[in-house]
Amino acid sequence: MSFSVNHYFDNKVTSIAFESAQGPCTSGVMSPGEYTFGTTQHELMKVVEGELVVKLPNSDEWTSYPAGTEFEVEANVSFDVKVSVATAYLCFYS
Amino acid sequence: MSFSVNHYFDNKVTSIAFESAQGPCTSGVMSPGEYTFGTTQHELMKVVEGELVVKLPNSDEWTSYPAGTEFEVEANVSFDVKVSVATAYLCFYS
Numbered sequence: 001m002s003f004s005v006n007h008y009f010d011n012k013v014t015s016i017a018f019e020s021a022q023g024p025c026t027s028g029v030m031s032p033g034e035y036t037f038g039t040t041q042h043e044l045m046k047v048v049e050g051e052l053v054v055k056l057p058n059s060d061e062w063t064s065y066p067a068g069t070e071f072e073v074e075a076n077v078s079f080d081v082k083v084s085v086a087t088a089y090l091c092f093y094s
Numbered sequence: 095m096s097f098s099v100n101h102y103f104d105n106k107v108t109s110i111a112f113e114s115a116q117g118p119c120t121s122g123v124m125s126p127g128e129y130t131f132g133t134t135q136h137e138l139m140k141v142v143e144g145e146l147v148v149k150l151p152n153s154d155e156w157t158s159y160p161a162g163t164e165f166e167v168e169a170n171v172s173f174d175v176k177v178s179v180a181t182a183y184l185c186f187y188s
């Protein structure tokens with residue numbers, strides 16, 4: 001098995017796709033910046049290093065998710081993320 | 095900032111290098127297999143998904159490190175890892 005590596009946002013976000021015991025997953029790193037991600041599946045995002053500040057769909061509030069925390073996003077929506085320090089995450093798709 | 099991606103062991107191990115708030119770090123994924131890694135710096139390995147079964151330097155014992163656990167390895171040694179399910183890790187160098 002080898003892994004596919006994807007680059008987004010002019011290489012400011014990079015991720016490695018793999019099949020975890022819980023299903024399809026990506027392990028990625030985000031550079032400092034602001035990003036809008038679109039979902040095609042339900043996503044469980046676990047922050048494993050650093051911090052994501054997130055505005056979820058249908059919310060006007062920004063919420064901090066530091067390392068060790070997680071949040072979920074429905075399929076077929078978009079959400080906004082602010083990153084101030086390089087941050088590693090796991091994203092589980094279902 | 096963009097990231098460098100490295101591939102090891104015939105692409106069975108892939109990692110993304112970044113500068114974390116704690117210093118140089120790699121976020122990687124290992125396929126099932128057995129690997130021997132050599133260190134050039136002190137490494138703090140955090141397992142974030144899956145499981146690593148590890149034989150540390152100067153040890154004859156294999157120890158399980160599931161997601162949420164970590165281990166340290168000195169510089170300039172080698173250690174052995176067995177992986178039975180795709181496993182994501184963070185490695186901090188110091």
